Amino acid sequence: MAGHKQDHDFYIPNSSIWPPVTCLGAGLFMFGMVSLLKFSSFAGKSLIVLGLLVLVFGMVQWFRVLIAESRARGFVNPPRVLDLANRYGMVFFIVSELMFFAGFFAAYFYIYGFNLEWPPSNIETLAAHLPAINTLILLTSGVTITWSHHALIKGNRAEARKFMFATWLLGVVFLLFQAYEYAHAAFSIDSGAYGSTFYMLTGFHGFHVFVGTVMLMVAHARLNRGDFTKENHFYFEAAAWYWHFVDVVWVGLFLFVYIIPS
Amino acid sequence: MSHTAVANNAHTSPKKKGFLYYLTTVNHKDIGAMYLVTALAFFFIGGLMAMFIRAELMAEGYQLVGQTITLMDLGFWQWKVSFGPDFFNQMTAMHATFMIFFAIIPALLGLGNYVVPIMIGSPDMAFPRLNNWSFWILPFAGMLMLGSFLVPGGANAAGWTVYPPLTNAQYSPGAGIDMWILAVHLAGASSILGAINFIVTILNMRAPGMTLFKMPMFSWSMLITAWLQLVATPVLAGAVTMLLTDRNFGTSFFNMAGGGDPVLFQHIFWFYSHPAVYIMILPAFGIISQVIETFSRKPLFGYATMVWAMAGIAILGCLVWAHHMFTVGMDPRAQIVFMFMTMFIAVPTGIKIFNWLATMWQGTLDFTVPMKYAIAFVGMFTIGGLSGVMLAIPPIDYAMHDTYFVVAHIHYVLFAGSFLGIMAGIYYWFPKITGRMYNEKWGNIHFWLTFIFSNLTFFPMHFLGLMGMPRRIPNYHPMYTDLNLIASIGSFALGAVQIILVINFFYSKKHGKPAGDNPWGAKTLEWSVSSPPPEHNFEKMPVVK
Numbered sequence A: 001m002a003g004h005k006q007d008h009d010f011y012i013p014n015s016s017i018w019p020p021v022t023c024l025g026a027g028l029f030m031f032g033m034v035s036l037l038k039f040s041s042f043a044g045k046s047l048i049v050l051g052l053l054v055l056v057f058g059m060v061q062w063f064r065v066l067i068a069e070s071r072a073r074g075f076v077n078p079p080r081v082l083d084l085a086n087r088y089g090m091v092f093f094i095v096s097e098l099m100f101f102a103g104f105f106a107a108y109f110y111i112y113g114f115n116l117e118w119p120p121s122n123i124e125t126l127a128a129h130l131p132a133i134n135t136l137i138l139l140t141s142g143v144t145i146t147w148s149h150h151a152l153i154k155g156n157r158a159e160a161r162k163f164m165f166a167t168w169l170l171g172v173v174f175l176l177f178q179a180y181e182y183a184h185a186a187f188s189i190d191s192g193a194y195g196s197t198f199y200m201l202t203g204f205h206g207f208h209v210f211v212g213t214v215m216l217m218v219a220h221a222r223l224n225r226g227d228f229t230k231e232n233h234f235y236f237e238a239a240a241w242y243w244h245f246v247d248v249v250w251v252g253l254f255l256f257v258y259i260i261p262s
Numbered sequence B: 001m002s003h004t005a006v007a008n009n010a011h012t013s014p015k016k017k018g019f020l021y022y023l024t025t026v027n028h029k030d031i032g033a034m035y036l037v038t039a040l041a042f043f044f045i046g047g048l049m050a051m052f053i054r055a056e057l058m059a060e061g062y063q064l065v066g067q068t069i070t071l072m073d074l075g076f077w078q079w080k081v082s083f084g085p086d087f088f089n090q091m092t093a094m095h096a097t098f099m100i101f102f103a104i105i106p107a108l109l110g111l112g113n114y115v116v117p118i119m120i121g122s123p124d125m126a127f128p129r130l131n132n133w134s135f136w137i138l139p140f141a142g143m144l145m146l147g148s149f150l151v152p153g154g155a156n157a158a159g160w161t162v163y164p165p166l167t168n169a170q171y172s173p174g175a176g177i178d179m180w181i182l183a184v185h186l187a188g189a190s191s192i193l194g195a196i197n198f199i200v201t202i203l204n205m206r207a208p209g210m211t212l213f214k215m216p217m218f219s220w221s222m223l224i225t226a227w228l229q230l231v232a233t234p235v236l237a238g239a240v241t242m243l244l245t246d247r248n249f250g251t252s253f254f255n256m257a258g259g260g261d262p263v264l265f266q267h268i269f270w271f272y273s274h275p276a277v278y279i280m281i282l283p284a285f286g287i288i289s290q291v292i293e294t295f296s297r298k299p300l301f302g303y304a305t306m307v308w309a310m311a312g313i314a315i316l317g318c319l320v321w322a323h324h325m326f327t328v329g330m331d332p333r334a335q336i337v338f339m340f341m342t343m344f345i346a347v348p349t350g351i352k353i354f355n356w357l358a359t360m361w362q363g364t365l366d367f368t369v370p371m372k373y374a375i376a377f378v379g380m381f382t383i384g385g386l387s388g389v390m391l392a393i394p395p396i397d398y399a400m401h402d403t404y405f406v407v408a409h410i411h412y413v414l415f416a417g418s419f420l421g422i423m424a425g426i427y428y429w430f431p432k433i434t435g436r437m438y439n440e441k442w443g444n445i446h447f448w449l450t451f452i453f454s455n456l457t458f459f460p461m462h463f464l465g466l467m468g469m470p471r472r473i474p475n476y477h478p479m480y481t482d483l484n485l486i487a488s489i490g491s492f493a494l495g496a497v498q499i500i501l502v503i504n505f506f507y508s509k510k511h512g513k514p515a516g517d518n519p520w521g522a523k524t525l526e527w528s529v530s531s532p533p534p535e536h537n538f539e540k541m542p543v544v545k
């Protein structure tokens, strides 16, 4: 930075095109949504696909830069302030996600209390077997990711990789089971308030499982490539926190949507 | 001082700054300035909508609604605009929308972005690229919002509160509401990620010795505001998502027939939108604290109580949302709880008002333009706060709900509060941002005209409301004519005099007197560096004792 030595550990990046590229992607996606909902379905779908491609491309590039920077910095003794910034950032991001779900849960509880019978008698509710198995899957994945983390801390990278693989595989299985459940449900999102709340909650949760799974896959790939050290593996931890968050939301969902009403 | 200034100037080598530079910049000062310019543009867009509303309400009967007006007549070619019956409704909804999401919040975030990192001794924000994202998503949100005027059915005509069932597919079939929702999603994402950035910056990037309780009050206000944005905005995103699926995918969250309830929307919406008022006022509190402190030549009176008062307002502010909904038929016990919680906010707010007065007490007051704005803020915001206490009382609210009294209240809070606060901040930091002084004489003229005309515009609305005039209705009983005429004249003048601000700033930016590092003799860190500050703010990390 302009030639003289900087006397702080903060990292000030150079200008970057990737944030505005992702903005463009998000903007195109939104215009596509409008078109899909109200005007031309074809134009809408095209814009949505284009927007998503631009968005994902921009994000991938952006994250590649981040990873390259952390590699260039090395994984030994990173500046403490940078590590802290990342940690704070991830924690507050999860707080915002938690509040997003809190809104939907609030709506769910309101509607639950508001309706005289819940589930409504015209709804053929889903059996609890599959969600119970899914609960076990997510809880197990919570164990495997912790196992992987401990293996990494102990320096046993092979084991860390194995358990990381198991974790995201469990995520994929969860998603497949959920897709199976959706395909066989006797009610849909437009079957009154029950269908609305059910699909909104499980749908957004499923999307978060998908995002978490992708994060874990990236963590796995980075483990394979030799990133991270015993002491410094922020990305690994961030993915694990996110995964635990997704896990906790699911437990809430399982209890309040599947178990308690029936 | 001159020595450092020279060194700093040598450091910031002049370079050509084109569109690509601003598109990709990650510098908090560039981004802050872009926020401010964008907010200014949207202030005028939102202001024009207010002008339409006031023109319609200037006299009884219909002035503009249902009329076709010829803007230009060249004989062979005419430029005509016609206003459909719901255009007035679109104006009331979109005036609020633009002012809240695209003018006031970005203006405050812009000031925060520019000033806070320097104030706390940091070279930039914690996540500079994310900061760029938070800004550049706004033009897309703005395009969606503005674009909604062009689609069949026009923009959102159901109020900025977008209550169902009025916003159901049945009653608002056009794309306007959908575009409104998606634009709010984008603006909300910007707000949430911006909030994370502010919180992490302030928690993590303070200079050595700058403990939390040594931070200037503006930094505190941005920290607390960011916290509110972080917890409240995702809930708004959820609320409008449910509205979107109700409209387009057959869900029944707010649909009685399917087992939902429109009142649920109001609960979730106001869980965001009451705190949103604090998102728009707490940074103004911070600005006012800096300005009064500087121009009273005294440290802020009761610094710690100021911080706790602000935190108290933020916490209580999350627990009072239902005072907007007394008329929906809520349980009276709940109404009493929400009434007391709301009135209780007057306690920390009162602490702040008295602390500002105590700071000025026996101070060596320097009546610069920002100080005049700050003093006007204290007086006028108090009026808005007191009318808020009145509206918090359910029996009074039953009578006042949806009348012009509410409009008067909210404008004393958001115009006399947020806008005057923003003005105080802009005049205060203008020399720092541009390196030049604004024209004092025209600044004073702008202040006095704004002060007079804003009261002329908004004060009569209290009486109109007490007389029972409903808001959001383009026509009214003849007994409301005189006061409406006064309010309309006031508002046209108020809008027109803002041109002075623009001319003053764009002229002074180039031709004003050089400001020097610290024209105000202020104590905070941003005044210890050159004006404008060097690219990364500090040559040497400042150490605070």
Ligand SMILES: [Cu+2]
Pocket: B273, B274, B277, B320, B321, B323, B324
């Ligand atoms: Cu409120």
